[in-house]
Amino acid sequence: MLVKQTTKFIAILVLLMTSVSTFANSGEHDNQHEEAGGNKVDTPDEINAYIAHHLKDSHDFHLYTNNETGAHIGFPLPVIVWTSAGLKTFMSSEFHHNDNGQVIVNKGGVALTKIHSKIYELEAGADAVVFDDHHHAENAHKVLDFSITKSVFGMLLTGLLMLLGFVALARGYKKGAIPTGFSRVLEPLVIYVRDEIARPNIGEKKYRKFMSFLLTVFFFIWILNLLGLTPLGFNVTGQIAVTACLAIFTVVIYMFSGSKDFWAHTLWMPGVPVILRPILAVIELVGFIVIKPFSLLIRLFANITAGHFVVMSLIALMITMKEAFGPVGSTGMSLVLSLFIMVIEILVAFLQAFIFTMLSSLFIGMAVEEHDHH
Amino acid sequence: MDQLLNDFSPGLFFMQAIILLILIVLMRKFAWKPILESLQTREDGIKDALDAAQNAKLELQNLQADNEKLLQDARVERETLLKDARDIKNKMIEDAKDEAQTQANIMIEQAQVAIESEKKSAMVELKKQVADLSLEIAEKVVRTELSSKDKQLQLVESMLAEKSLN
DSSP states (O other), rough: OOHHHHHHHHHHHHHHHHHHHHHHHHTTTTTOOOOOTTSOOOOOHHHHHHHHHHHHHHEEEEEEEEEETEEEEEOOEEEEETTTEEEEEEEEGTTOOOSSSSOOOEETTTEEEEEEEEEEEOOTTSSSOOOTSSSSSSEEEOOEEEEOOOHHHHHHHHHHHHHHHHHHHHHHHHHHHOOOOHHHHHHHHHIIIIIIIIHHHTTTTGGGHHHHHHHHHHHHHHHHHHHHHHHHOOSSSSSSHHHHHHHHHHHHHHHHHHHHHHHHHHHHHSSSOOOOHHHHHHHHHHHIIIHHHHHHHHHHHHHHHHHHHHHHHHHHHHHHTTTHHHHHHHHHHHOOOOOOEEEEEHHHHHHHHHHHHHHHHEEEEEHHHHSSSO | HHHHHHOOOOOHHHHHHHHHHHHHHHHIIIIIHHHHHHHHHHHHHEEEEEEHHHHHHHHHHHHHHHHHHHHHHHHHHHHHHHHHHHHHHHHHHHHHHHHHHHHHHHHHHHHHHHHHHHHHHHHHHHHHHHHHHHHHHHHHHHHHHHTTTHHHHHHHHHHHHHHOOO
């Protein structure tokens, strides 16, 4: 059964890959790779630029570039932008992998271009981007970008994986109390989140209400972190918008489920002199609305971004250290070090998901706590 | 910080919010709720089963203790019964002996009384017989004695002598 499923899965994957590469080849000949420094990424500056580019979100799913033919292996993703002329949708392949404002796409009267993974709208009448000294576009501005970017694609993939896995687990209980197959792995994780994260922090009485959020966020972050470690090159939890959104969800949840005691303690702390109470209220409110979510979002963002940065830099060691240690030495060193960091990153992937969920439930626990006496 | 703000994409934020919201709703309906409910049911079931096993164990222990007690009681009862039976037996034997003794005594008594009365009547008979016999003898003697005058005088004299001796 399992073997059959695996074969099917691999067959689908191979089919997908071949169709993707066929697509990629068809429109490539007119696109001579125009980015600075040619095709190969082999100087420290290029490596830094490559890493910086990876850490950003991207509008197409790019796996690999063939240096000889200039062919990009990957597939384009839909671009959905809100411009001055309304909603515009097209495939990212229209930018021809250009990322520095040289390819202009005209859609119903608006000229759009892509600079450093951001989509800009050119001002009326302009037909080329003019850059100032700091490489900022002078005659173009950013648009609201609802594209299915690589990160959004990653999130959708994660959501799909979660639905598949956990709906299967939920269905399994109809057949018997003990799950079978892959669900056996998922069940202890669900129990772990419930018994080690939610119950002790929120309390036996009230934890049930928040389980859906905590479980979803835990597995969402964990799977995205792990996807980021695959060669697919996702960096979703390293996008500050994503972590900010997760943190704001936590804030909204604990602010709206705060108990009477919580508000009483936050806004008018009993047991301290009356003069101090407004000052304490400001401090507490800033703590709950700004500092706590900020610590959540920065922690996740920084850990994942730093992890990707370190892994990519260590992989790049085989190029940067080639002159000093020779090809074998630099490759061996890079392999050992990146393997080591990769193992740590696998731990970090879990740890960050755990910490985010843990702190979220801790904050929720603070908000819903009821004091017996005053 | 500037870099961070520049990298912040409102569009991505919006998409993430939508996706997360939909995912939470879907997962809640199709996964978390049934999973958590099943887990709860299963845990309750396990707890109940453990409790039931514990209770059954206790009950069994009680039952065993009861059995032991019953057995003990039965043993004591048997001892008592046996002892009573032995006592009754002894008493019966004793009684029977006494009864027999009394009966025998009564019978001996009666026999003695009967023997006595028989003896008396026999004595009476014997006396009468002896008296008759004596009379007859005396008659015969008197007749012979009184057949002659000498002899009658002799007799009167001996009798008188006898009288005077008295």
